[in-house]
Amino acid sequence: MKVVRIINIIIFTVIIVLVTGCPVTPIETLVKGPDDTAVIEVNSELFALDGDTGIISFTTNDVKYSGKNGYTLWTEETVVQDPFIHLNVSLNKTSGNEAAGYGVVLGSHDGTMLVVLINTYQEFIIGELTGNLFTELQSWEKDESLKSGYNKLNIIDISCNSGTDNFSLSFNGGEINSFRDDEEPFHLSGKNGYMAVISPLDNFPETPVSITFKKN
Numbered sequence: 001m002k003v004v005r006i007i008n009i010i011i012f013t014v015i016i017v018l019v020t021g022c023p024v025t026p027i028e029t030l031v032k033g034p035d036d037t038a039v040i041e042v043n044s045e046l047f048a049l050d051g052d053t054g055i056i057s058f059t060t061n062d063v064k065y066s067g068k069n070g071y072t073l074w075t076e077e078t079v080v081q082d083p084f085i086h087l088n089v090s091l092n093k094t095s096g097n098e099a100a101g102y103g104v105v106l107g108s109h110d111g112t113m114l115v116v117l118i119n120t121y122q123e124f125i126i127g128e129l130t131g132n133l134f135t136e137l138q139s140w141e142k143d144e145s146l147k148s149g150y151n152k153l154n155i156i157d158i159s160c161n162s163g164t165d166n167f168s169l170s171f172n173g174g175e176i177n178s179f180r181d182d183e184e185p186f187h188l189s190g191k192n193g194y195m196a197v198i199s200p201l202d203n204f205p206e207t208p209v210s211i212t213f214k215k216n
Contacts, residue, residue: 031070031199033101033117033125035134038069047075047194047213054214058102058196061208065198070100076108076193083189086159088216093120094151096209097199101125104156104213105195107187114187115195116156116169122146126169126179128187137179145174155216160188 065071101117112130126138169177194213
């Protein structure tokens with residue numbers, strides 16, 4: 001009996017050593033918006049404008065944007081809208097991580113801006129970006145007006161009531177979502193632009209992140 005007990009102890013010890021000694025593959029953190037990424041960077045070169053069609057194409061599979069903490073890349077136009085009145089943009093994501101956000105920038109000035117992002121899961125988020133600090137005004141939420149999946153054209157429509165400073169947001173002509181920008185710095189004027197989030201789950205260089213934007 002003692003021999004059996006000793007053998008059982010040895011077997012148990014070997015199993016524990018094997019289990020604890022095996023490397024465990026880390027689970028990548030789900031990256032959806034700027035607040036999930038370590039780097040937020042303006043990069044106009046990756047947002048290429050076609051002068052004939054007005055379509056801005058964002059495409060990259062550069063491994064320098066691969067990493068466990070993700071990247072947020074954005075660009076802005078040269079024209080200042082003062083005051084901000086209306087922005088209507090068509091967007092289409094054809095490849096890249098499903099959860100990662102993409103969308104529009106508005107009221108950008110002095111390193112601060114408002115951001116509205118969507119993803120392929122019919123979700124959207126509203127936030128304020130100041131430097132590398134992203135503050136949610138509306139957390140990720142599903143909107144049935146958005147089309148899900150890849151290669152689906154979605155339209156973001158944003159307007160501001162100059163009398164009340166209330167912003168109205170809708171997708172594809174659907175239900176209106178209202179929000180306000182009540183704390184300084186305010187974003188009632190500034191430049192508009194575009195944003196794309198790269199997830200650590202994006203498979204570079206095999207599969208690029210590809211998105212198109214077109215102001216209507």
